[in-house]
Each structure stands twice: as C-alpha cells, then as structure tokens.
Amino acid sequence: MTMAFVTTHPTTNHGEMATILPPNNTISFLRSSKRRRGDCRFFSQPRVFPTVGWDNIDPSIPVEEESIPTYRPERFYPVHIGEVFNHQYQVVGKLGFGSSATVWLCRDLLNHRYITLKIYTASTTVSREIKIYNHLRTIQSNHAGQSCLRPLIEIFRIQSPEGDGVHTCLVHPPLGISLGQLTSLLPDRVMSSIMVRTTVRYILAALDFLHTEARVIHTDLQPNNILLGIKDDSILSKFEQAEVEAPVPRKILKDRTIYLSRPFPISNGTPVLCDLGEARLGTDQQHGDIMPDLYRAPEVILDMSWDCKVDIWNVGLVIWDLFEHCHLFRARNPERKLDDGYHLATIQAVLGCPPRVFLDRSERSEQFWDQNGKWKGAAPIPDDTLEGLEGRLEGDEKVDFLRFLRRMLCWLPEERATAKELLFDPWVMHGLFK
Structure with a gap:
C-alpha cells in the first residue's frame, strides 16, 4: 500500500498554521465527500486559534505523556493546536495519549467534517494494524457487527521536525469517551445490568463478524478500547x-x-470496538504473548497455542469490570509485580482445578501443578468463588448472570461459547422484546 509522505514544521506562534510540503500519492479509503450535518460543514478554511489566554504549567511538573515511565520526548511528534497535516487536517484539540501515540480531534478541511488523528511515536511499527485494516476493506459483508468496528479513513506519514524520525498517522471517524472513562463517571463507578447487556450485544456482534467473516482475532479487548x-x-x-x-x-x-x-x-451513541493494533489474521493455532496483563487467558499465560476464544475470555472479564467493583483475577503478587503463579491461583479459585487434558498442552504447567493436577505453585489459592465475589445481584438474576459468565470463563478454549451463541444467551436477551 502507498501512503502519503508529508513533512510538517511546528509553528513558533501557536496560532499560526504549519508549513506543509505537497503530499505524494495519497491513498485514502472509506473517505466520503458527503457533507455531514452540523456546524462542521462551514470550515473549509483553517481556523486561527488563540496565541494567549491559557495557564502555563510549571516546566518541572510531568504532564500527560511525560508521565509515562518509558517517555522519550524525541519520539513524540510535537503537535501544535492549529497545525494542519496533509494539507487537510487541522488540529483543534487533544483527545488523549499513550505510550506509543497521541490522539487529536481535527477539522477535515476538504470533506467538511471532524476526524480523529492518531500520531504514532517515531519509528513505531504499525504494519500489523495496517495489514488488518487492509484485509477488512476487502470483505464484502452485510454482517451487522461490521458497523460495530471503528473504520480507518486514511493513513499517511510525516517526518519529525528535525528530520530524524518518521511518524505514521491514522485517520479515523471521531468517537466519544471509552467505557473505562464512562464507568468512572457513573454512580458507584459501575454500570447497571441494562447498560452491560446493551453494551455486550454490540461487542459480541463485532466479534462475531471478526471471527466468522473476517477471520481476525482482536486480542486486546478492554474497556478503554470500546468507545461510545x-x-x-x-x-x-x-x-x-x-x-x-x-x-x-x-x-x-x-x-x-x-x-x-x-x-x-x-x-449517546452505540459502543464501538476500536484499536486493532494487536489483532491477528487467522482464528486458529496462533502463538505468542498477547492480551493486557489482567485479561490474559490461561492458555496464553501457559505459552500454549491459542485461537479466537481468547477474545471470548476477554469479553467475560470486561463484563465483570463494567459491572463489579473490582477485577475478577489478580495478576500481581503482594510486591505488585506481574506474577503468573498468582494469576493462575486466582483463576483456579474461581474456576476450580483445570482438566488434565488442558495441562497436558503445556510443559510450563508442571511449574504450577503436579502429575495429578494438584496445585503446587508458590502462590496460595485464594478462598474465593464466583458466587461469593459477585455481590450486586440476587436470586435468579444472579444465577443467570453467573451462568452466562461461565460460558466464557472456561479453562478449555473449545468449551467457551462463540460470540454468536452468546448473543442469544437468555441473560443477554433479557428484556429485549418487551
């Protein structure tokens, strides 16, 4: 795939526009020339932003991306509000940051709309993500779950101001806050049953499309990757x-x-599954370390091959996080260090002993279980049960909810339900046809 290569220069006056060299061979996809409703249809010219009037932060205080332990300033592109990228996208505000990118809301001056611009750190490899998006573009489908995935509008590259680094830029339609941000704003910082049911329908629909038609595994499902x-x-x-x-x-x-x-x-829009940076093509016999620490499936912890059912394990843990007041499993020891033994011990407390057929799939299991499948790890098995940890529901509703979770949280990946099967689970369907 050919991408535009654009050189930008930061402004010294923050209200002025950046100087930009003409893009070459720009490849844009999913770009629409239709004008959207709202005030954004009037901004065909760059806007001048204030050059004064803000609070200056003490230079000695780390803020935003500077607080990341691995932060190196030369790797981040020095974006300025008001700057124009690719002769088209004018930055109007910062949406967020991470260890490998900053994210900005921009005006699309050519198509009269807003977009989100994700600018990766210099030399960050995003070839896997681009490969996934290119693959998804080739799929002709009427699957409803396709609309529950965030599409990519365009890819281009820019050079660092000093000329010593290249930054990949991804252009997406704008979305709202993440579910992680949303729950922090809710009463008691958790969702209601109705909110969780509504959310999980969209996520399961997206996964059913990815698994059955796209043949893609997401591998990074977490509340911060699901946006409104x-x-x-x-x-x-x-x-x-x-x-x-x-x-x-x-x-x-x-x-x-x-x-x-x-x-x-x-x-007030519907949830959308985002961030395909860790996704994998092919739904069977994958290898390698994946998933955020707390969300790792047991087959991943034990270095087994894995398949699309790791996403199903993730869904179960995301649901728990949205609905309960704490994480279901602990992945760290008392010294707050990542510890597979403590992680597996908490999984066994909730799920019971793993079947022998599962343990036989990994030589690493011998570190934690003996030949009879009895736990021998250094970490103690907590005195926890799924029923005891769930404290918000009662009666039949609690029984149905925990049964639903157990369809996803299984030692054996092949015993986990598919996304389509879970979509029609009675707990998910409850109240849908009233």
Whole structure:
C-alpha cells in the first residue's frame, strides 16, 4: 500500500498554521465527500486559534505523556493546536495519549467534517494494524457487527521536525469517551445490568463478524478500547469552540508544547470496538504473548497455542469490570509485580482445578501443578468463588448472570461459547422484546 509522505514544521506562534510540503500519492479509503450535518460543514478554511489566554504549567511538573515511565520526548511528534497535516487536517484539540501515540480531534478541511488523528511515536511499527485494516476493506459483508468496528479513513506519514524520525498517522471517524472513562463517571463507578447487556450485544456482534467473516482475532479487548459513538456532531463543534474561548493549560518547552487533554462530554451513541493494533489474521493455532496483563487467558499465560476464544475470555472479564467493583483475577503478587503463579491461583479459585487434558498442552504447567493436577505453585489459592465475589445481584438474576459468565470463563478454549451463541444467551436477551 502507498501512503502519503508529508513533512510538517511546528509553528513558533501557536496560532499560526504549519508549513506543509505537497503530499505524494495519497491513498485514502472509506473517505466520503458527503457533507455531514452540523456546524462542521462551514470550515473549509483553517481556523486561527488563540496565541494567549491559557495557564502555563510549571516546566518541572510531568504532564500527560511525560508521565509515562518509558517517555522519550524525541519520539513524540510535537503537535501544535492549529497545525494542519496533509494539507487537510487541522488540529483543534487533544483527545488523549499513550505510550506509543497521541490522539487529536481535527477539522477535515476538504470533506467538511471532524476526524480523529492518531500520531504514532517515531519509528513505531504499525504494519500489523495496517495489514488488518487492509484485509477488512476487502470483505464484502452485510454482517451487522461490521458497523460495530471503528473504520480507518486514511493513513499517511510525516517526518519529525528535525528530520530524524518518521511518524505514521491514522485517520479515523471521531468517537466519544471509552467505557473505562464512562464507568468512572457513573454512580458507584459501575454500570447497571441494562447498560452491560446493551453494551455486550454490540461487542459480541463485532466479534462475531471478526471471527466468522473476517477471520481476525482482536486480542486486546478492554474497556478503554470500546468507545461510545457520536450521534450529534454538535459536541465536536463545542469541543473546538471551547478551545477558542478557554484554551487548555499547557507546558511550553524549547522544542515542543505539552497540552493537557480536553475532557470530552458523554455521547449517546452505540459502543464501538476500536484499536486493532494487536489483532491477528487467522482464528486458529496462533502463538505468542498477547492480551493486557489482567485479561490474559490461561492458555496464553501457559505459552500454549491459542485461537479466537481468547477474545471470548476477554469479553467475560470486561463484563465483570463494567459491572463489579473490582477485577475478577489478580495478576500481581503482594510486591505488585506481574506474577503468573498468582494469576493462575486466582483463576483456579474461581474456576476450580483445570482438566488434565488442558495441562497436558503445556510443559510450563508442571511449574504450577503436579502429575495429578494438584496445585503446587508458590502462590496460595485464594478462598474465593464466583458466587461469593459477585455481590450486586440476587436470586435468579444472579444465577443467570453467573451462568452466562461461565460460558466464557472456561479453562478449555473449545468449551467457551462463540460470540454468536452468546448473543442469544437468555441473560443477554433479557428484556429485549418487551
């Protein structure tokens, strides 16, 4: 695939636009020339943003990406609000950051809409993610779950201002806050049963499409990778206007400006599954370490081959996180260090002893169980049960909920239900046809 290669230069006056060299061989896909409703249809010209009026942060205080333990400033592109990328995307505000990228809301000056621009750190390899998106583009499908995945609009690359690094940029439709952010704003910081049911329907639909038609494993399901859709573009224009009227605090350094992310309002759109950076093509016989620490399936912990059922394990843990007040499993020891023994011990407490046929699939299992399948690991087995840990429900509703979870949380991957089967589970379907 050919990508645009664009060189940008940061501005010294934060209200001015960046100087940009003409893009070459730009490849855009899923790009629409249709104008969307709302104020965004009027911004065909770059907007000038304030050059004063913000709070300056003490240079000695680490903020945003600077707080990441592995942070190296030269690896992050020094974005400025007001800067234009690829002759098209003007930055209007910072949405967030991570160890490998910063994310910005932009005006699309050519297509009269807002987009999200994800700018990766220099030389970060995103070939796997691009490969997955290119693969998904080839699939002709009417599957409803396809609309529950975040599409990619365009890919291009930019050069660092000093010319010593290349940054890959991904352009996506804008979305709202993540489920992780949403739960932190809710009463008691957890979702209701109705909210969880509604959310899981969309996630299972997305996974059914990925597993059955796309033949893709996501491998990174977590609340922060599930974002709310946006039905009303006015919240985007309000986000931009807020930056004009009350610019976010920032730390101005010699070679860059570190902006604080602007809080995003809650939107009322449907959940969308995002971030395919760790996805894998092929749904069977995969190998390698995957998944966030707390969400790793037992076959991954024990270095076994794995398949699409790791996503099903993930769904069960995401549901628990959204509905309960603590994580179901603990992956760290009392010293707060990642510890597979403690992780497996908490899994056994909840699921019971693993079947021998499962243990025989990995030589590593001999570190934790004896020949009779009895636990011998250094970590103690907690005195926990799934029934005891679930404290929000009672009676038949609790029985149905835990039965639903047990269809996903199984030692043997082949015993876990498929995404389609889970979509029609009585707990998920409850109240749907009233």
